[in-house]
Amino acid sequence: MDPIERLTALFEKFPGIGPRQAQRFVQFLLRSSPAGRRELVEAVQSLSGAVHQCEHCMRFHGGSGKVCSLCSNPQRDPQYLAVVSSDADLSALEKSGTYRGFYFVLGGTISLASEKTSGLRVKQLLAAIPERTASGLKEIILAFPANPEGDATTIKIREELSATNKDIRITALGRGLSTGSELEYADPETIKSALESRK
Numbered sequence: 769m770d771p772i773e774r775l776t777a778l779f780e781k782f783p784g785i786g787p788r789q790a791q792r793f794v795q796f797l798l799r800s801s802p803a804g805r806r807e808l809v810e811a812v813q814s815l816s817g818a819v820h821q822c823e824h825c826m827r828f829h830g831g832s833g834k835v836c837s838l839c840s841n842p843q844r845d846p847q848y849l850a851v852v853s854s855d856a857d858l859s860a861l862e863k864s865g866t867y868r869g870f871y872f873v874l875g876g877t878i879s880l881a882s883e884k885t886s887g888l889r890v891k892q893l894l895a896a897i898p899e900r901t902a903s904g905l906k907e908i909i910l911a912f913p914a915n916p917e918g919d920a921t922t923i924k925i926r927e928e929l930s931a932t933n934k935d936i937r938i939t940a941l942g943r944g945l946s947t948g949s950e951l952e953y954a955d956p957e958t959i960k961s962a963l964e965s966r967k
């Protein structure tokens with residue numbers, strides 16, 4: 769396969785990237801310096817060796833421990849656990865600067881076609897609650913995207929959690945987020961108001 773076509777095809781696999789954008793990425797790399805291209809190659813390679821999945825929140829992190837810097841930070845408030853769909857949504861919530869609790873990355877949302885939770889870390893989430901309750905957990909905030917899949921996930925996870933955790937408050941982000949908006953693209957003010965209006 770032609771190297772340009774091969775790289776274009778690889779970029780096209782990225783979420784949200786179409787053929788035109790993929791071609792623009794390749795053109796950009798062709799114009800870049802050899803040092804610039806090498807930096808990209810090295811950064812991609814380093815993902816294999818230096819990145820670990822956190823045992824607590826399940827996000828990928830570049831630290832050396834089994835637990836990420838967020839989960840091992842004693843300044844975080846153990847009363848709150850935010851359940852998010854992806855690492856990107858976790859970052860968005862974190863960047864909003866308003867949330868000081870812990871996180872759990874579910875690994876996606878329910879697909880409306882199948883209504884299945886396969887591939888989502890529902891069991892791991894449920895299994896982690898007793899230990900978190902012992903460390904002071906009082907409220908679980910379901911912070912899924914404001915779209916039909918996100919809403920379906922909120923309903924399902926709320927159901928699962930409330931069956932076994934009677935003493936914990938379970939809330940979901942308020943509608944400060946406009947419908948259809950992805951958490952990861954929301955601005956910090958919007959996330960802040962969604963958090964404040966949770967119910």
Ligand SMILES: [Zn+2]
Nearest residue numbers: 822825836839
């Ligand atoms: Zn973590």
